[in-house]
Amino acid sequence: MNPETQDGLERAFPFYVVCDVSQSMWKEGVYKPAPAAEGTSGRTPYDALREAVPDLLWKLEVDTTTSEAAHISIVTFAQDAQTFLPLTRPEEVQDLGELPKGAQTDFAKVFAHLATIIQADCAALEREYALKRPAVFFLTDGDPYVGSARQPDDRWLPERDRLAQLPYEPQIVAFGFGNIRPATLLRMATTTTLRDGTTRSLAFTAEEGTPVSTLVEGLIGTLFVTIGASVSGNGLDVRVPEGMRWLTAS
Template identity: 30%
Template sequence: MSVAVAERKKYPIYIVLDVSDSMRRGTAGARPPLDEFTEMIPDLIMSLAESRALATTAWIRVIAFGDRPEPLCRMTSLAGPVQVAGPPDAVQTDYVGVLRYLHEQVGPDMRLIEEVGNGRDHRTKVARPLVFFITDGAPYADHRYQHPNEWMPYRDRLVGPPVQARIAAIGLVGAHPRTLWTLATGRPGGQRNAFIAEPQASGDGLARSVIEVIQRSITLSVRAGEMIIDTPRGMRRVDG
């Protein structure tokens, strides 16, 4: 007699944070954006973990990128303690390095989630990853601008089969609109999840708005099974 095996879906979530030199500079007396996000990301994770539904279904990884990608938090279930390291010093904004690194990590991360989640009477299905990419600059490494044809192949591997990651690109003041739109995903033929700060937006208010939207997006996306994200206050959606 066959035994029915239940299926439980788990959601891998990635927060990718630009830690380049420009993120360390404040404007008009405001604190540097990196300081704000460094403080708020652990609070975001704690808030998510307080949700019983998310604690049992969501896993998270935090990646810093600048001169090179570095894990601030390895893929960890929200059901357990999540430790986030401080960001490294960096100057550049290496899109090639971080997108290649992200693509290399997704496969092992998904296998880890599956192996930990499987049980005698159930199996784990890993959902398409949710990626929140926060930056304030254009792709730049080795003292030169990185052309899209250098980093787009890694982005396309992430969003194409079998991974099919969903990416929200969130640009602070100084980010490049076209780059954000090219990086982000969205509905076929529709809007992409690419956002950029209004010129006057900066400081704690903007960072807090971004974190609040990410928290709401994770909550709604896990519930709906697809990426749902609102435009943060102080930002606008980038059109193609």
Template identity: 30%
Template sequence: MTEPVVKSRCLPAYMVIDTSYSMKSQEQLLNDTVDHVFEQLSSRPMVSEFAHISIITFNSDAHVVLEMTDIDQVQHLPTISCQGGTSYGKAFQLVRQRIDVDVTQLHAAGRAVLRPAVFILTDGAPTDSNWAADFATLTDQGFRRRPHIIAYGFGAANPAVLGKIATKAAFVAKDTENEKEAIVSMLTSLLNTLVTSASAQEFRIPEQADGYERVPIEFVD
């Protein structure tokens, strides 16, 4: 008898970063910290084998900065620049589109694909009025590939809105004025989450993030 093929598990993870003009003063720090996270992930073979990562930025529009890829194949990260407004809807639309593309490709590569994980970092409230409809499309129960969403907010981010755009956990920075610490802590939390998830071979939700406090979420999948 032919032995059944055991597919290795894979977690598609999306870093969805607010790059509106209000983030301009932290642009270099944002780039440096994202670079550091990738260096740390690539040095952990278990994580680089388990997690595939894509970076999506959003301001007045949304952009794929890094297509879904093996962490250890990333040679150089594109530079992130900040400008424009804060369109949550554009971000949700693009994530929805990319999930279908990326999950299909990972399946075709012979991987057992876990439900995607989305990590959102924002420092402000949405500037578009119809974002809730796009969020509903992304998280619709009929969408089998709907992602787990963890939201991190600082600065002018509205805790009530963070609770609406998260499906698993939402965090707001305790010190809203310390943007540097908030960015580093969020990306460190993402790093730790992927390391823990890789060890467990399943998505593990962070219980806390340094410098942040949890806020109630309104949507649970």
């Protein structure tokens, strides 16, 4: 595919992969472990992320069609949020280092962080590129939890709404597994219009029966397919990961 648009500008399609690194993701014994080699204790969801995220970036780098337009950022969050990988072309990624580990799950902080960096990133990109709508892939295993209680909706939802209402209209895709409630995922995600004209939330939840670390590994693999399909089609084209289902509002 020709990377240039009709006005002669090269396309830029920003993708943000948001990884929950709270305690439940890395503490052994929280979830049934995925099968492991003899003599090992099994893989946690954090282990799956640690292995699969660099693989995702490598696949994006070597896929020439995708790398022409895709810009990728990795954001991690627990009690705080941080930009683990600033937005960049896949071929420019250097050694990532080790994903951080945290304790709690502060949705307000991560949505506020995303709003700040996406505003700045997109403002910079649109000076040189034909900018596509940014896409946020949010991976989490639990409801927001801060201090000794669940974080109230009225604490984090305004930050989520501020992100969704940026002039660049970021699309938020929520992938949930573990103990997160479907209602939370539906509140997190933005909506999309299907080919038949119906509107649907971009929220996905795990089916029962698959070890969470195995599910996370497959989910990251599906992001490669989704990013490639989106770049080729010039708009977000979400693929449902194996072991997950598309949520509908009741």
